[in-house]
Amino acid sequence: xxxxxxxxxxxxxxxxxxxxxxxxxxxxxxxxxxxxxxxxxxxxxxxxxxxxxxxxxxxxxxxxxxxxxxxxxxxxxxxxxxxxxxxxxxxxxxxxxxxxxxxxxxxxxxxxxxxxxxxxxxxxxxxxxxxxxxxxxxxxxxxxxxxxxxxxxxxxxxxxxxxxxxxxxxxxxxxxxxxxxxxxxxxxxxxxxxxxxxxxxxxxxxxxxxxxxxxxxxxxxxxxxxxxxxxxxxxxxxxxxxxxxxxxxxxxxxxxxxxxxxxxxxxxx
Ligand SMILES: NC(=O)c1ccc[n+]([C@@H]2O[C@H](COP(=O)([O-])OP(=O)(O)OC[C@H]3O[C@@H](n4cnc5c(N)ncnc54)[C@H](OP(=O)(O)O)[C@@H]3O)[C@@H](O)[C@H]2O)c1
Numbered sequence: 302x303x304x305x306x307x308x309x310x311x312x313x314x315x316x317x318x319x320x321x322x323x324x325x326x327x328x329x330x331x332x333x334x335x336x337x338x339x340x341x342x343x344x345x346x347x348x349x350x351x352x353x354x355x356x357x358x359x360x361x362x363x364x365x366x367x368x369x370x371x372x373x374x375x376x377x378x379x380x381x382x383x384x385x386x387x388x389x390x391x392x393x394x395x396x397x398x399x400x401x402x403x404x405x406x407x408x409x410x411x412x413x414x415x416x417x418x419x420x421x422x423x424x425x426x427x428x429x430x431x432x433x434x435x436x437x438x439x440x441x442x443x444x445x446x447x448x449x450x451x452x453x454x455x456x457x458x459x460x461x462x463x464x465x466x467x468x469x470x471x472x473x474x475x476x477x478x479x480x481x482x483x484x485x486x487x488x489x490x491x492x493x494x495x496x497x498x499x500x501x502x503x504x505x506x507x508x509x510x511x512x513x514x515x516x517x518x519x520x521x522x523x524x525x526x527x528x529x530x531x532x533x534x535x536x537x538x539x540x541x542x543x544x545x546x547x548x549x550x551x552x553x554x555x556x557x558x559x560x561x562x563x564x565x566x567x568x569x570x
Pocket of ligand 1: 307308309310311312313314331332333334335336343344345346365366367368369370385407408409410454455456457458459466
């Protein structure tokens with residue numbers, strides 16, 4: 302199978318890119334503003350660029366981990382969020398369909414409001430912020446217009462990669478520099494290891510899964526408990542993690558509190 306990963310320079314896309322290369326699969330990866338060796342530049346908002354990429358390479362699977370996943374930036378810049386989280390993936394979905402490729406899109410647990418988590422695939426989305434609203438719009442478009450599309454919803458993705466976009470790395474760097482870390486005790490979720498996500502996503506594609514699939518880790522815990530776990534695993538004192546409430550952060554975008562996902566499907570791993 303030939304894979305095209307649009308956004309292979311990101312956290313999720315980067316893991317997929319490494320895994321597919323490691324497995325000696327036929328893979329083309331793209332970056333946008335963070336160049337990565339052997340990847341090609343692509344702006345996925347530009348239909349002509351994506352069309353050329355698909356027609357030149359004829360992928361069997363088109364993956365879209367590319368997005369604007371910065372929840373607060375989406376709230377401040379809803380037009381940019383609409384472009385990157387709705388219009389671009391919808392357009393790529395149509396191009397994949399028209400060229401006979403399977404489409405895999407990454408959505409989010411933020412499609413839910415966090416009043417009664419954890420949520421199943423059959424629960425009805427009710428987002429609290431622009432990011433979640435736009436992901437729901439993209440999901441609906443792809444489900445209606447791209448037959449066979451697979452939509453994966455992870456939550457709180459983390460990895461051990463030394464990348465400032467990675468939550469674990471940011472916390473460890475702060476602690477190493479002697480700073481305390483503040484983390485909310487009232488945001489509860491199901492963190493997802495990006496390696497595990499990549500492997501399960503590939504297994505789902507190989508099985509021919511389509512529709513919505515939740516893919517998260519086995520633990521359900523607060524941001525505070527997660528930060529505490531990270532601090533202790535890396536040999537720092539638990540006293541360096543300060544419990545706070547989400548409200549005290551005055552964030553532009555509302556967060557689901559009692560959130561997280563469960564899956565009603567057997568994931569094969
Ligand atoms: N991170 C989380 O905790 C989390 C949780 C739930 C769901 N998700 C979803 O999972 C997916 C992957 O998230 P992530 O954490 O891997 O995000 P990320 O690390 O921020 O990566 C985003 C990717 O999108 C690319 N991109 C941005 N603008 C682009 C453009 N105009 N054209 C082409 N590519 C563009 C970036 O390329 P450059 O970096 O080269 O510019 C990067 O490769 C997203 O759909 C996100 O909504 C993430």
